Amino acid sequence: MIETRELTKHFKDVRAVDGIDLTVARGELVALLGPNGAGKSTTLRMLTTLIPPTSGSARVAGFDVVRQQREVRLRIGYIGQGNGAGHSQRGRDELISQGRAYGMSVKPARARADELIESLGLAEVANRTVSTLSGGQRRRLDIAMGLIHAPELLFLDEPSTGLDPQNRANLQEHIVRLRAEHGTTIVLTTHYLEEADSMAERVVVIDHGRIIADDTPQRLKAKHVGDRVILGFASADEAARAAQSSGGRQDGTEVRITDEDGPRLAARLAATLAPASIEVIRPTLDDVFLTLTGRSLREDAAAVTKTELVEA
Numbered sequence: 239m240i241e242t243r244e245l246t247k248h249f250k251d252v253r254a255v256d257g258i259d260l261t262v263a264r265g266e267l268v269a270l271l272g273p274n275g276a277g278k279s280t281t282l283r284m285l286t287t288l289i290p291p292t293s294g295s296a297r298v299a300g301f302d303v304v305r306q307q308r309e310v311r312l313r314i315g316y317i318g319q320g321n322g323a324g325h326s327q328r329g330r331d332e333l334i335s336q337g338r339a340y341g342m343s344v345k346p347a348r349a350r351a352d353e354l355i356e357s358l359g360l361a362e363v364a365n366r367t368v369s370t371l372s373g374g375q376r377r378r379l380d381i382a383m384g385l386i387h388a389p390e391l392l393f394l395d396e397p398s399t400g401l402d403p404q405n406r407a408n409l410q411e412h413i414v415r416l417r418a419e420h421g422t423t424i425v426l427t428t429h430y431l432e433e434a435d436s437m438a439e440r441v442v443v444i445d446h447g448r449i450i451a452d453d454t455p456q457r458l459k460a461k462h463v464g465d466r467v468i469l470g471f472a473s474a475d476e477a478a479r480a481a482q483s484s485g486g487r488q489d490g491t492e493v494r495i496t497d498e499d500g501p502r503l504a505a506r507l508a509a510t511l512a513p514a515s516i517e518v519i520r521p522t523l524d525d526v527f528l529t530l531t532g533r534s535l536r537e538d539a540a541a542v543t544k545t546e547l548v549e550a
């Protein structure tokens with residue numbers, strides 16, 4: 239569904255996207271995860287034909303993003319970070335107009351608009367003019383606009399930014415359902431680590447315009463970080479003996495061991511070493527990012543959230 243080769247975008251001396259090879263199969267739900275300025279939006283904007291690459295190539299839904307822009311656009315939905323929805327129309331009419339712009343006839347456009355209004359919780363706002371909606375309501379309307387023509391491939395740039403937790407959960411549910419029901423291929427960017435972790439079956443980690451990891455959240459965590467098993471003992475001597483027999487690292491009365499399958503190891507060690515306490519700490523995608531780059535994504539996400547609050 240997507241195939242890029244050495245996809246590159248430079249803005250003067252900024253290498254925003256620096257030679258990305260990305261393949262996405264039909265029906266996949268892929269999250270691009272990375273800090274601010276990593277090149278996620280620029281990648282999406284090239285894939286959606288909004289900006290041309292500096293070099294390299296990309297095919298989307300079977301068509302070249304430079305030479306066959308129209309074909310690409312007909313097959314994709316794109317919800318950018320800004321508000322796509324207009325201001326003077328009512329929400330429902332805006333949706334229907336968007337469907338008509340994609341060549342739908344009135345009846346199916348109305349039916350689809352009503353379906354999206356229902357599933358994105360837009361019932362109360364469907365009859366209000368867009369200019370009177372709150373940021374979160376506008377965001378949901380934008381997403382409905384991108385879905386109106388039931389595209390085979392949907393790009394979502396930070397879809398849940400600015401939504402409260404309840405609406406975010408609602409939106410995630412809708413996205414997952416959309417994919418289950420229609421087999422829509424979905425590529426989204428996010429700075430919510432939990433969102434990438436819980437929704438995407440594949441996470442592409444981007445930093446400084448390059449892909450630095452690409453796998454399922456589970457495998458990324460197992461491969462780059464692993465579970466930490468911490469055993470507690472009554473004395474340091476006991477801990478020293480346990481560290482020796484288990485191959486773990488002693489830290490006072492504790493022994494720490496890293497393993498791909500912490501719960502299984504913990505069960506085995508509980509039986510053989512009889513520790514006083516046992517704890518399994520499972521990694522997050524942030525731990526993965528930290529291991530790969532030495533930086534935390536959380537600090538970055540916290541900064542974004544703060545900016546959003548100031549803007550709101």
Ligand SMILES: Nc1ncnc2c1ncn2[C@@H]1O[C@H](COP(=O)(O)OP(=O)(O)OP(=O)(O)O)[C@@H](O)[C@H]1O
Pocket residue numbers: 249252253254255272273274275276277278279280281
């Ligand atoms: N039109 C532009 N002109 C100049 N520089 C740009 C332009 N668009 C993006 N950049 C730069 O390219 C780099 C990548 O930006 P991009 O928006 O793709 O990152 P991102 O990973 O999507 O981050 P964010 O989550 O903040 O949107 C940044 O250094 C950014 O400042």
